[in-house]
Amino acid sequence: MSDNLFSALRAAFPADLDQVAIETADGPPLHYTWRDLERGTAMLANLLESLDLPAGSRVAVQTEKSVEALMLYLAVLRAGLVHLPLNSAYQSAEMAYFIGDAEPAVVVCAGRSFGWVSKLAFSAGTAHVFTLNDDRSGSLLQRAAVHSDQHAAADREAGDLAAILYTSGTTGRSKGAMLTHANLLSNARVLKECWGWRTPEQGGDVLIHALPIFHVHGLFVASHGALLNGSKMIWFSKFDPQAVIARMPEATVFMGVPTLYVRLLAEPALNREACRHMRLFISGSAPLLIETFDAFRERSGHTILERYGMSETVMLTSNPYDTTQGERRGGTVGRALAGVGVRAVGEARGLCATDEIGAIEVRGPNVFKGYWRMPEKTREEFTADGWFKTGDVGRIDAAGVVTIVGRSKDLIISGGYNVYPAEVESVLNELPGVLESAVIGVPHADFGEAVVAVLVARPGAAPQAGALIAALKAQIANFKVPKQLFIVTDLPRNAMGKVQKNLLREQHKGLFGG
Ligand code: MCA
Ligand code: AMP
Numbered sequence: 001m002s003d004n005l006f007s008a009l010r011a012a013f014p015a016d017l018d019q020v021a022i023e024t025a026d027g028p029p030l031h032y033t034w035r036d037l038e039r040g041t042a043m044l045a046n047l048l049e050s051l052d053l054p055a056g057s058r059v060a061v062q063t064e065k066s067v068e069a070l071m072l073y074l075a076v077l078r079a080g081l082v083h084l085p086l087n088s089a090y091q092s093a094e095m096a097y098f099i100g101d102a103e104p105a106v107v108v109c110a111g112r113s114f115g116w117v118s119k120l121a122f123s124a125g126t127a128h129v130f131t132l133n134d135d136r137s138g139s140l141l142q143r144a145a146v147h148s149d150q151h152a153a154a155d156r157e158a159g160d161l162a163a164i165l166y167t168s169g170t171t172g173r174s175k176g177a178m179l180t181h182a183n184l185l186s187n188a189r190v191l192k193e194c195w196g197w198r199t200p201e202q203g204g205d206v207l208i209h210a211l212p213i214f215h216v217h218g219l220f221v222a223s224h225g226a227l228l229n230g231s232k233m234i235w236f237s238k239f240d241p242q243a244v245i246a247r248m249p250e251a252t253v254f255m256g257v258p259t260l261y262v263r264l265l266a267e268p269a270l271n272r273e274a275c276r277h278m279r280l281f282i283s284g285s286a287p288l289l290i291e292t293f294d295a296f297r298e299r300s301g302h303t304i305l306e307r308y309g310m311s312e313t314v315m316l317t318s319n320p321y322d323t324t325q326g327e328r329r330g331g332t333v334g335r336a337l338a339g340v341g342v343r344a345v346g347e348a349r350g351l352c353a354t355d356e357i358g359a360i361e362v363r364g365p366n367v368f369k370g371y372w373r374m375p376e377k378t379r380e381e382f383t384a385d386g387w388f389k390t391g392d393v394g395r396i397d398a399a400g401v402v403t404i405v406g407r408s409k410d411l412i413i414s415g416g417y418n419v420y421p422a423e424v425e426s427v428l429n430e431l432p433g434v435l436e437s438a439v440i441g442v443p444h445a446d447f448g449e450a451v452v453a454v455l456v457a458r459p460g461a462a463p464q465a466g467a468l469i470a471a472l473k474a475q476i477a478n479f480k481v482p483k484q485l486f487i488v489t490d491l492p493r494n495a496m497g498k499v500q501k502n503l504l505r506e507q508h509k510g511l512f513g514g
Contacts, residue, residue: 002154002155003156003157003160003182004077004080004155004181005156006074006078008188009077009228010153012229014034014230017033017034018034019034019232020032020033021036021037021232022067022070022233022235023233023234023235024067024237025208025234025235025243025247026236026237026240026243030067032067037071037074039149040068041071041151042075043075043144043145043148043149044072044075044147045079045153046144046151047075048075048076048079048106049079049151049154050147051106053127057104058081058084058105058106058164059072059082059083059084059105059107060102060104060106060108060121060126061084061085061107061108061109062088062109062117062214063088063133063134065134065213065218065237066132066237070213072108072132072140073223078153078154079151079154080156082162082163082164083164084098084104085163085165085213085215086166087214087215087477088212089479091476091477092116094477095117095120099121099124101173101174101176102164102372103126105128106128106130107121107126107128108129108131108132109130109132111131111133134237158181159181159182159369160180160181161178161179162179162180162181162183163184164176164177164372165179165215167312167418173374175374175377176371177312177368177371177372178368178370178372180368180369183314183367183368183369184224186365187314187337187366188220188224190315190339191225192228194337194338195282195318197231197253198231199229200230205229205231205253205279206233206234207222207231207232207233207234207252207253208236208244208251208255209223209233209235210236210238210239211255215311215417216309216310216311217255217257217416218255220314221255221314221315222255231253234247234250239263241263241266242267244264245264245269248275248277248278249274249276249277252277252278252280253278253280253281254278254282255284256283257283257285257415257416258286258288258289258292258416259286259415259447261281261288261304262445265299270300271299272301274300275301278302280305281296281302281304281305282304283304283305283307284307286415286416286448288306290331292304293306293330293331304328304330305319305321305328305334306319306333306334307333310390312381312388313366313368313388313390315337316336316342316362316390317333317336317337317340317402318333318334318335319332319333319334320335326399326401329401332401332402332403333402333403335399335401335402336362336400337364339365339366340362341387342362343361343396344356344358344359344360352396354397354398355395355396357395358395359393359408360390361383361390363386363387368388391408391409391411392404392407392409393406393408412439412449413441413449414441414444414447414448414450414479415447417479419439419479421451421501424439424453424472424476424482425437425439427472427475427476428453431463431472432461433458433463435457435458435459436455436456437453437455437456438453438504439453439454439482440453440454440508443509444483445513446512450483450512451481451482452483452484452486452508453482453484453485453486454508455468455486456487456488465487468485469485484511491504
């Protein structure tokens, strides 16, 4: 019996394949039935198989969000290949790194980026570059159209790779987290139970899908949740708070990063009546402020369920769905999911006492296989007894409820996207007139944290903030670009010469009313 994740998702499709599986919510509505997903993924999988790729080949995808892009992901699984999703905001230097490191056999990009992406891909040895646009045009679908709509999913073992997700490194290179079919399926099954997904026989669920599909939250947690339950999705290619609220009367489940909740709250239309039909609101990817948690309960009558995870581990903990098992506590991320181990470890590597703050370490069937072609780094991130070091700092109470209080990794989470200061600093330091820089995260009312840069000019140079921002925009994804940039004479340093980012954060904490 094959352990291909696609086969498990396919087995959960409803018996009546002519029901609507996905309805698009922006533009004229398109209705994709379960049969459309079955046939579309078969044709794409047959196209991929016709390329005769070696086992374990990577398929790198940088496109806008579309149902076809989701089908491509499913087809990659179905064909037994490895999916490599990339943020559509990545610029050429970032793409060059990912393509060079992952050496994908196939790259799929938006038609408008074909020129530069194909150049990068072909020079890195990629054999096939296809285009896929969000209006269903492009060479990928054209080529798939001539293939059969029947396809037997490739046999895959539980430990075979299903996807690689790049997470930026705190120092140096971005790391590709290798996730297996079993990592993803075990997690999806646990979440199905934990969040009480209702099968069609139980009245069914309808998910509002408004997150990007190049990260764990939108691609795995949200899509797997609906697919494994045979539930319909209302599909937004971009988050639009007013439009999402307008569709709530037809839906039951919504998943978002905290910024989406902040933006929903800014809409007067968000009220109990609008949320009457909803069953569950889930938040994750970044800390949900208690103010947002409280305001949402007040306005909607719903208590947001916060959970915690990582690209390397998929989901780790969750507040309870069933409130007879405890209340959903704002500011906490709940208990370890079934089968997942979570512990807090102190400075001297001893286990923390109840409520004592320590480094969070985890293990379980959901924990990834290692970093792509980085055995050393992989070893460093696991303890001798096999626990993965998350880089998050937290405490665990007597009931096992986890509270994340900070991070030991120098990481900014802005609107649910991770930004590594070291990466932004290294690009900034190369710009003309810049001697050195420090990049920090400061509270931001909308994004949770915003990126801010403080830099020192080279002697005799007078770099202009506007020009530096423009230069950064050409080199790195827009969400990493500092929202403000300060030019100073010196960076504050401690006796060891290390930049005191805590002082800079304190100095700039009021910038964005966070
Ligand atoms: C957009 N901008 C941002 C961000 N997004 N700036 C900082 N942080 C951001 N997250 C800026 C752009 O650079 C641009 O600026 C301007 O906002 C408008 O861009 P646009 O794309 O139109 O923005 P938007 O549509 O309003 O997007 C905001 C968003 C989006 C909807 C909050 O960022 C988003 O979908 N975030 C979700 C990320 C996510 O799915 N994370 C899950 C990771 P300019 O005009 O100056 O260029 S998975 C994960 O972390 C784990 C494992 C987990 O636990 O889930
Ligand atoms: P990523 O590398 O994108 O997978 O981001 C994973 C990181 O997001 C975790 O290590 C945490 O720092 C953070 N994170 C995810 N969910 C939460 C949450 N509910 N509360 C606080 N931080 C979170």
